[in-house]
Amino acid sequence: MQIHNLSEKNSVLNHFLGQIRDINIHNDSMRFRRNIERIGEIMAYELSKELHYSDVEIQTPLGTKKTTQINDQLVLCSILRAGLPMHQGFLNYFDSAENGFISAFRYHPNNDDYFEIKVDYQAVADINNKNVLLLDPMLATGQSIVAVFNKLIEKGTPKEIHIAVVIATPEGIAHLQNHLPENCHLWIAALDDNLNEHNYIVPGLGDAGDLAYGKKL
Template sequence: SKDFTYSTKEIQSPLGIAPMNTPDDQIVISTILRAGLPYHQGFLSYLDNAENAFVSAYRKYKDRLNFDIHIEYIASPRLTDKTLIITDPMLATGSSMELAYEALRTKGHPAHIHVASIIASKQAIEYIQRKMPDDITTVWVAAVDDELDDHSYIVPGLGDAGDLSYGEKE
């Protein structure tokens, strides 16, 4: 968020007026359903004037270890010239993030893209750097783990973020 443009505005609090630095950027927070929902809400707690976008991305397994990523749903405001933050707690291979971005591009071309994850694999970061426009993409990640297992889960990672938030899916 240090890259955002800010201006100071007078904000009325219950007890008086306080100067506050607020972002001038038109921000859209997007998340990849369902794992990203709690993380998305956290961003909204700080960027409460942001618009919202949602993309469903899921793994469709061909067999026990091989899968394709499928996008079935997208809801987004116009993105042209806005700052897009795509949130997903786990960035394992980077494929879901790339496909979510490609789906969101149908809604316009953002001025800047921030990819926000809690844990990422080195492989995913390298993938994002190759596949997304490097001149307007920033990756925000709290931890980088070294490997992926046979199922392309981050090791040690946290496991399935959606299952941890909402319970196992059938």
């Protein structure tokens, strides 16, 4: 798996990452959603450098100009509900992409720390021979992304797989490396220290879905 850690160099990306973590700022849900969207836009720009392009010639009011355009067919697939603001950020840049949405959540059958990943809903475009961009803000254990990936490939065979997350852990990355194809790309905006005893990211930022849309039952 090829890993792209975008926070290794200073940029405005780190500025937005700081804001979504700051407890004095991130309880503003609208600002939190907008910052996640802006992080998605920055990640989309960086990811675009790995896509394939074809030469085209366009007509301007005063002549013609040779340029390039994206040659890949893209499918943006986000994990509900936390992935929605990030999805919008990617869609702002890849505006002609097709889209997919899948629900995945931690199910605690014994009301303790043990959990299973439940994938209940999906509405996904045809992914055959297309570049699938799988979007989820938090890569904690990695189990959700693996479960969603396995559900996706029941529907077809992508040309390329790009996974984009805002915050990742070493444990989550290792899980993806052990369970996903080697030719996947993993894009992360920040790499955090570890998981705590409840499998939440430390230092992390809390529950991204709750911060974006309010607490759930």
